[in-house]
Amino acid sequence: MPQRSVVEAPNPFREGLRFKESLEPCVMVIFGATGDLTHRKLLPALYNLALEHPLPAGFSVVAFARRPYTDETFREQALESINNYSRQKPVNPQVWESFASGLHYLQSNFHDPEGYVKLNNLLNKLDQERGTSGNRIFYLSTPPSQYPEIIQNLGAVGLNRNRKGWTRIIIEKPFGHDLSTARELNRQVAKVFREEQIYRIDHYLGKETVQNILVFRLANGIFEPVWNRRYVDHIQITVAENLGLEGRAGYYEESGAIRDMIQNHMLQLLTLVAMEPPIAIDANSDSVRDEKVKVLHALQPLSGQEVINNTIRAQYGPGWVGGQQVPGYLQENGVAPDSSTETYVAMKVFVDNWRWAGVPFYLRTGKHLPKRVTEIAIQFKQPPLMLFKDSDAQGQVEPNVLTLRIQPDEGISLKFGAKVPGTDMQIRSVNMDFFYGSSFVREQPEAYERLLLDAMHGDSTLFTRRDEVEAQWTFIQNILDGWQSAPRETIRTYESGSWGPQAADEFIWRDGRRWRRP
Numbered sequence: 001m002p003q004r005s006v007v008e009a010p011n012p013f014r015e016g017l018r019f020k021e022s023l024e025p026c027v028m029v030i031f032g033a034t035g036d037l038t039h040r041k042l043l044p045a046l047y048n049l050a051l052e053h054p055l056p057a058g059f060s061v062v063a064f065a066r067r068p069y070t071d072e073t074f075r076e077q078a079l080e081s082i083n084n085y086s087r088q089k090p091v092n093p094q095v096w097e098s099f100a101s102g103l104h105y106l107q108s109n110f111h112d113p114e115g116y117v118k119l120n121n122l123l124n125k126l127d128q129e130r131g132t133s134g135n136r137i138f139y140l141s142t143p144p145s146q147y148p149e150i151i152q153n154l155g156a157v158g159l160n161r162n163r164k165g166w167t168r169i170i171i172e173k174p175f176g177h178d179l180s181t182a183r184e185l186n187r188q189v190a191k192v193f194r195e196e197q198i199y200r201i202d203h204y205l206g207k208e209t210v211q212n213i214l215v216f217r218l219a220n221g222i223f224e225p226v227w228n229r230r231y232v233d234h235i236q237i238t239v240a241e242n243l244g245l246e247g248r249a250g251y252y253e254e255s256g257a258i259r260d261m262i263q264n265h266m267l268q269l270l271t272l273v274a275m276e277p278p279i280a281i282d283a284n285s286d287s288v289r290d291e292k293v294k295v296l297h298a299l300q301p302l303s304g305q306e307v308i309n310n311t312i313r314a315q316y317g318p319g320w321v322g323g324q325q326v327p328g329y330l331q332e333n334g335v336a337p338d339s340s341t342e343t344y345v346a347m348k349v350f351v352d353n354w355r356w357a358g359v360p361f362y363l364r365t366g367k368h369l370p371k372r373v374t375e376i377a378i379q380f381k382q383p384p385l386m387l388f389k390d391s392d393a394q395g396q397v398e399p400n401v402l403t404l405r406i407q408p409d410e411g412i413s414l415k416f417g418a419k420v421p422g423t424d425m426q427i428r429s430v431n432m433d434f435f436y437g438s439s440f441v442r443e444q445p446e447a448y449e450r451l452l453l454d455a456m457h458g459d460s461t462l463f464t465r466r467d468e469v470e471a472q473w474t475f476i477q478n479i480l481d482g483w484q485s486a487p488r489e490t491i492r493t494y495e496s497g498s499w500g501p502q503a504a505d506e507f508i509w510r511d512g513r514r515w516r517r518p
């Protein structure tokens with residue numbers, strides 16, 4: 001592997017954790033290149049990288065898909081996507097010209113071996129013409145049922161290895177449908193690619209604010225000493241969405257909130273909050289992922305009745321979201337009228353280790369909630385309040401809460417009690433707030449920008465490792481099994497535009513706590 005140099009950026013939050021130079025030219029082959037993800041996320045991310053970082057001269061994309069397009073039609077569509085979804089607008093004509101000259105289209109079915117022979121020839125030609133030196137990234141952005149045949153076909157024409165350059169494969173979520181299919185997919189990929197070539201993507205790890213969880217914990221002396229069961233009462237992780245299905249009923253019916261959000265994004269947030277400090281955060285040192293996997297292994301497994309007692313699942317009913325009247329989940333196009341797919345999940349989880357024994361982690365996520373917000377709130381234990389027992393103030397003292405706001409309004413706030421000015425003793429909660437937007441002038445890169453760049457650099461720290469994805473599924477599988485045998489009445493309904501079913505409130509009240517209203 002060639003030497004990479006790392007230079008200090010003047011402000012680490014501006015450029016991500018590291019600002020790297022000397023990116024080697026490569027070709028990114030996108031399977032499923034006419035799909036939504038390519039148009040909304042991948043092409044705009046690549047264009048922004050070309051604009052800002054610059055991508056190396058010669059960087060090329062091969063779009064591998066079934067529709068009968070040409071290079072020209074694909075370029076036109078790419079321009080439209082970038083115009084619609086790019087973070088940086090308007091499109092810069094010079095950057096676009098040079099970026100577009102590297103976009104190529106190859107029409108083929110995913111199962112046709114001939115298509116892979118053509119792909120091989122095209123890649124060799126690009127190596128000659130654009131100097132991409134045999135460096136390749138294959139990006140699987142098709143429906144997951146097609147992953148195995150694409151992987152096998154790549155192997156069959158020898159595209160999994162290259163004597164001249166490096167070869168990597170990025171695999172989109174969902175990675176498996178349950179524990180056994182995830183294991184099977186891992187086995188199939190491992191037959192063709194080595195683990196260090198495999199990049200299982202979870203876009204939450206590319207978000208600046210998610211990466212900042214570790215910086216916040218480990219670069220500041222004052223938080224880590226209280227980051228444990230002695231001081232923390234409980235932790236709430238919320239990923240609320242006001243969006244509904246967005247035309248993805250086919251996918252969502254098979255997935256539901258637990259597979260769509262909890263198995264991947266929310267367990268990533270949980271592991272970053274709960275993990276022990278790693279021995280290094282260098283590219284590919286694996287220490288961060290080692291520590292995350294330990295947390296997943298420490299998750300108290302739920303089984304049988306525990307699943308019913310510790311989780312709430314629900315579907316949205318009709319209601320109003322953002323001033324619009326919306327139908328209930330069961331009335332959505334493409335949803336079975338008797339569907340048991342959940343659009344909301346709340347659960348209580350314990351991390352059975354020395355640091356977190358006895359501290360509940362409450363997770364909740366749902367579609368058609370009142371607003372889009374992702375946050376992690378750490379609520380601390382209260383001090384003894386006997387000094388205030390003779391005044392009204394005792395009832396006014398609220399626990400300290402440290403909130404990491406992942407999105408939107410990215411930032412951090414700390415809630416504490418302060419004396420209301422006046423002659424009597426009144427206490428009110430106030431917030432100390434940090435906003436990314438006001439402290440750092442530059443816009444944050446999109447998650448996919450960061451992750452694509454890392455994959456080009458060969459840094460897999462922010463990607464999910466084989467044992468990690470299997471540990472996530474091991475925990476989730478117990479819940480899926482518990483739900484499978486639970487009566488239909490355990491699937492509640494909530495009004496669209498509300499914060500979830502009443503049962504979720506009662507669930508946390510039983511512990512003497514309440515959900516935050518972010």
Ligand code: BG6
Nearest residue numbers: 173203241243260261265374407
């Ligand atoms: C995706 C899910 O992985 O994440 C979507 O499939 C969800 O259902 C999305 O809407 C949320 O991502 P973000 O970045 O908007 O929080």
